[in-house]
Amino acid sequence: MKVEIQAVHFNADEKLKSFIEAKAEKLNTFFDRIIDCSVTLSLEHNGASIKDKNVVVKVQIPGALLVAKESTKLFEESTDLAFDHIRRQIRKHKSKLRQHV
Numbered sequence: 839m840k841v842e843i844q845a846v847h848f849n850a851d852e853k854l855k856s857f858i859e860a861k862a863e864k865l866n867t868f869f870d871r872i873i874d875c876s877v878t879l880s881l882e883h884n885g886a887s888i889k890d891k892n893v894v895v896k897v898q899i900p901g902a903l904l905v906a907k908e909s910t911k912l913f914e915e916s917t918d919l920a921f922d923h924i925r926r927q928i929r930k931h932k933s934k935l936r937q938h939v
Contacts, residue, residue: 839863839872846880854879854913861921865897869928873898879913895920902931 841862843855862875875897882890890909893916897904906923908916 839866840874842874842876844876844878846878848879848881850879850913857914858917861917865921865924865928868925869899869932871900873900877917882909891916893917893920895924897924897928899928899931904928904931 839862841859843850843858858877862877865872865875875895878892878894878896880892880894881888882892890911891913892907892909893913895906895917904924904927906920906927908919908923910916910919
């Protein structure tokens with residue numbers, strides 16, 4: 839699986855990138871046909887201060903594009919929540935596939 843990490847208007851450190859890559863690789867245990875994963879990191883500004891940290895996770899699987907968006911005070915927390923949502927979407931997609939077979 840190819841993992842692409844994009845930080846909008848800032849540079850993400852290696853610790854955060856490795857954290858995201860580890861989370862993305864864990865998705866293979868739930869569904870082994872994942873094509874690619876794209877993670878976009880951005881900062882939500884409120885005037886001069888940073889309000890929240892946004893994470894958008896897009897996972898391409900055969901027949902579907904799964905998207906999860908989260909916004910919290912920490913990138914790690916947003917990433918955890920977004921990948922939890924993706925995991926639930928993968929389980930739902932797999933149950934639909936089983937019903938059709």
